Amino acid sequence: MIKLLTSSAFAFCLLASAGAFAAERTVTLAVQNMYCAACPHIVQSSLQTVPGVSKVSVSYQDKSAIVTYDDSKADLKALTRATTNAGYPSEPKS
Numbered sequence: 001m002i003k004l005l006t007s008s009a010f011a012f013c014l015l016a017s018a019g020a021f022a023a024e025r026t027v028t029l030a031v032q033n034m035y036c037a038a039c040p041h042i043v044q045s046s047l048q049t050v051p052g053v054s055k056v057s058v059s060y061q062d063k064s065a066i067v068t069y070d071d072s073k074a075d076l077k078a079l080t081r082a083t084t085n086a087g088y089p090s091e092p093k094s
Contacts, residue, residue, distance in 0.1 A: 022072030024054070029065045029090040031058070031083060039088065046086035050074050064093055 031043055040058035043065055047056045052073025057066045067079055076092065083090040 022070055024068060025071045026066065026068045027076060027079065028093040029067060029079065029083065030093040031063050031065050031088050031090045033088045034060055034063050042086055043083055043088050043090075046082045046088070047079060050078050050082050053079070065090065 034040060034043065037060065040060045044056045044058045047053055047058075047065060047067055050069070052070040053067060054070065055066075055068040058064070059066075065083070069079065080090050
């Protein structure tokens with residue numbers, strides 16, 4: 001019985017710790033090919049389809065997108081792939 005309880009407690013701690021390492025991240029992407037007023041909407045829509053993205057703000061003037069995401073569900077590669085696939089290549093802004 002004690003072995004069962006110990007194993008159950010260990011499994012619970014292991015599963016709970018995976019969520020503890022996840023963090024909300026914010027990145028600013030430099031976005032290419034935004035030439036019209038509709039472009040920011042397309043960029044925003046493409047980023048919102050990435051699992052883990054919670055907030056997107058796109059600026060036509062700055063040619064950038066500020067993205068907040070859960071790094072346990074999304075990564076920078078997924079974000080840049082989403083914009084690139086929509087026709088707007090992007091990279092982290094320095």
